[in-house]
Amino acid sequence: MESTEHNIACMVCGADLIYDKTAKNQICVYCGEMEASPIYCPNGHFVCDSCHSEDAIAVLQRLAEIDKSKDPKDVVKKALSHPSFKFHGPEHHSLVPAAILIAMKNRKIAKPDGSPITFETILEGIRRGAKIPGGFCGYAGTCGACVGAGVAVALFIGSTPTKGPERKVAHVATTNALNLSQDGLKRCCKRATYYGLTAAMKLLREEYNIDLGELPEHKSCKYTAMNRDCEEESCPYYIGASA
Ligand SMILES: [Zn+2]
Numbered sequence: 673m674e675s676t677e678h679n680i681a682c683m684v685c686g687a688d689l690i691y692d693k694t695a696k697n698q699i700c701v702y703c704g705e706m707e708a709s710p711i712y713c714p715n716g717h718f719v720c721d722s723c724h725s726e727d728a729i730a731v732l733q734r735l736a737e738i739d740k741s742k743d744p745k746d747v748v749k750k751a752l753s754h755p756s757f758k759f760h761g762p763e764h765h766s767l768v769p770a771a772i773l774i775a776m777k778n779r780k781i782a783k784p785d786g787s788p789i790t791f792e793t794i795l796e797g798i799r800r801g802a803k804i805p806g807g808f809c810g811y812a813g814t815c816g817a818c819v820g821a822g823v824a825v826a827l828f829i830g831s832t833p834t835k836g837p838e839r840k841v842a843h844v845a846t847t848n849a850l851n852l853s854q855d856g857l858k859r860c861c862k863r864a865t866y867y868g869l870t871a872a873m874k875l876l877r878e879e880y881n882i883d884l885g886e887l888p889e890h891k892s893c894k895y896t897a898m899n900r901d902c903e904e905e906s907c908p909y910y911i912g913a914s915a
C-alpha cells in the first residue's frame with residue numbers, strides 16, 4: 673500500500689505534491705544537487721528529475737537492448753509494469769520514443785536513407801526524451817510524452833534543425849499528439865503516453881506505410897485505480913467504473 677502511494681506522489685513520504693506557479697531552489701534529498709523547480713512536497717522533500725527517473729530510464733535502456741516486442745504497446749506494458757516507473761514522471765517522455773523505436777528495430781524497418789534503426793538510435797531517443805522536465809505539460813504548453821512522438825519520428829527520418837522537410841514531419845508528429853492532448857483534463861502520464869503512441873503510429877502508417885499494430889484502444893486503461901487524479905468518464909481511455 674505504502675509503495676503504491678509513494679509511486680504516485682512524494683517518493684519520500686507519499687504526500688500529494690504541490691504544483692506551484694513559480695520555481696524555487698530546492699535540494700534533492702537523494703543526490704544533494706540544487707535545482708529550481710515549481711514542484712515540491714508539502715513536507716519539504718524534493719527529488720530531482722534524474723533521481724526520480726534514473727531507475728526507470730535504466731529499465732528502458734535494458735528493454736532497448738533485449739526486448740523483442742514488435743508492437744509499441746507491448747513495450748509500454750512491460751515498462752509500466754516495472755516498479756521503477758512512477759505513476760506520473762518524466763520517464764514517460766523517454767518511454768514513447770523507446771517503445772516506437774524498439775518495435776521498429778524488431779521489425780527490421782530501415783530509415784528512409786536505408787540505414788537500420790539500431791540500439792544506439794533507441795538510446796538517443798531515450799536521452800532526448802529525458803531532457804524534457806517533469807510537469808512540462810502544465811508549465812510550457814507542450815507535453816513530454818507528446819514530444820516523444822516527435823522524437824521517435826525525428827530519429828526515424830533523420831531530422832535535424834537544418835533539414836526543413838524532415839523537421840516538418842517531426843513537428844507534425846508532436847502537433848498531432850498535442851491536438852489529442854487538448855482535452856482540458858488534469859495531467860496523466862498514461863493518457864499522454866497513449867496520445868504520443870497514437871500520433872507516432874498513425875503518422876508512420878499514413879506517411880510511410882509502416883504498420884506497428886493497432887493504435888492504443890479507447891476504454892482500455894488498466895491504471896485508473898493507481899491514479900488519484902484520474903479523470904474517469906472524461907478520459908477516452910477510462911475503462912469504466914467496474915475496472
Ligand atoms: Zn514528502
Ligand SMILES: [Zn+2]
Nearest residue numbers: 700703720723
Ligand atoms: Zn537528485
